[in-house]
Amino acid sequence: MRDPTSFLAAEYQDLVASATDWKLHTLRGPSTPWCDVDGRKVLMFCSNNYLGLSNHPKLIEAAAAAARSHGVGSGSVRPIAGTMDLHMELEHRLARFKRAEASLVYQSGFATNAGLIPQLVGEGDLVISDELNHGSIIDGVRLSRAERAVYRHADPADLERVLNEAESHQPAYRRLLIITDGVFSMDGDIAPLDRIAALGHDHGAMVYVDDAHGEGVLGPEGRGIVAHFGLGRDRVHVEMGTFSKAFGVVGGHISGSRDLVNFAFNKSRTWLLSGSHPPPVAAACLAAIDVLEKETEHVRRLWDLTRRFKKALGDLGFNTGKSQTPITPVIVGDSHRAKQLSDRLLELGLFALPIVYPMVAKDKARIRTIMNAALTDADVDFAVASFEKAGRELHVI
Numbered sequence: 001m002r003d004p005t006s007f008l009a010a011e012y013q014d015l016v017a018s019a020t021d022w023k024l025h026t027l028r029g030p031s032t033p034w035c036d037v038d039g040r041k042v043l044m045f046c047s048n049n050y051l052g053l054s055n056h057p058k059l060i061e062a063a064a065a066a067a068r069s070h071g072v073g074s075g076s077v078r079p080i081a082g083t084m085d086l087h088m089e090l091e092h093r094l095a096r097f098k099r100a101e102a103s104l105v106y107q108s109g110f111a112t113n114a115g116l117i118p119q120l121v122g123e124g125d126l127v128i129s130d131e132l133n134h135g136s137i138i139d140g141v142r143l144s145r146a147e148r149a150v151y152r153h154a155d156p157a158d159l160e161r162v163l164n165e166a167e168s169h170q171p172a173y174r175r176l177l178i179i180t181d182g183v184f185s186m187d188g189d190i191a192p193l194d195r196i197a198a199l200g201h202d203h204g205a206m207v208y209v210d211d212a213h214g215e216g217v218l219g220p221e222g223r224g225i226v227a228h229f230g231l232g233r234d235r236v237h238v239e240m241g242t243f244s245k246a247f248g249v250v251g252g253h254i255s256g257s258r259d260l261v262n263f264a265f266n267k268s269r270t271w272l273l274s275g276s277h278p279p280p281v282a283a284a285c286l287a288a289i290d291v292l293e294k295e296t297e298h299v300r301r302l303w304d305l306t307r308r309f310k311k312a313l314g315d316l317g318f319n320t321g322k323s324q325t326p327i328t329p330v331i332v333g334d335s336h337r338a339k340q341l342s343d344r345l346l347e348l349g350l351f352a353l354p355i356v357y358p359m360v361a362k363d364k365a366r367i368r369t370i371m372n373a374a375l376t377d378a379d380v381d382f383a384v385a386s387f388e389k390a391g392r393e394l395h396v397i
């Protein structure tokens, strides 16, 4: 008999042969600026831990205290026996932080998009999506029975074209949902959410923003992209985000109207059918919000270091694309060269991974760097010097 699993090894070997398989790096110890990766002491330059909160003493203490007071597991899904006071308090505090009527916490950002999008739209509806949206949005849309239209990346004029075409569709669509990343993770550019929200309003469309890379980064106190643009909740209906990036923990969430939250928690299957956060996670997320509100220096520091780094790389002649955020891509073009540059940087003590096709276009391979507020000025200078040395050796500059 033929081995029914023979495709497993065959497909894996194809990935290895084309060097598109993931080779995992192991952190021995915490994700701090200087950390141990595969037994080597390196400067972390590619984590999403923008503010260093994953090792903030207040978060660690909150998690440890919650483990002692509430245990390490919730024991159930939220709708049955898995809602603890910590979960309710977290949603209450998050809504206040977001200046929204209500918030809802999911197990992860991925579970949020996969669970909520297919409830917001279905048969007879149209989802209008930026061409570079995150994979969790793409999967969420696939799980719905809605039709999908794509507009050119961050291009309001093209969005308007799609909306105009949608208007004359027969039979008329029941609902329209515009969905976009807030900050695009490969390029670090910001969605023109003000223009998108205005177009949505003009065409009667719901507007959904995934702000995974904007929270803790954009807006006053890092409150995110909706605060950054000063938009009303009547213009952006779903502000989605994650606790796994700048907040330093894990978990997805939405903020908006009370109607949105009531609808979402009664309908999202990922929320209803998957265990709720362990108490230490909920408590650490609560502490993260507290730190963002009280210690505003972290966000300021993140931006100061970001400006310092971008300017230095630009002065050296590197192509850092069109980033407007602490995600700074260093674009080298060819995939092979991006990998060589990353390997050389690692030898020099800087940990930043290459991003290659199919994650970005074939000729847009890059090293993606992400700034961290916990770095010193000297750390950033070390990163610049490493890029300069490796960049010259490999004729990138």
Ligand SMILES: *Cc1c(COP(=O)(O)O)cnc(C)c1O
Pocket (backbone or CB within 6 Å): 108, 109, 110, 111, 134, 136, 181, 185, 210, 211, 212, 213, 241, 242, 243, 244, 250, 251, 252
């Ligand atoms: C990271 C990310 C997610 C997934 O969030 P998790 O909480 O890590 O599951 C969703 N959307 C975008 C844009 C992201 O960058």
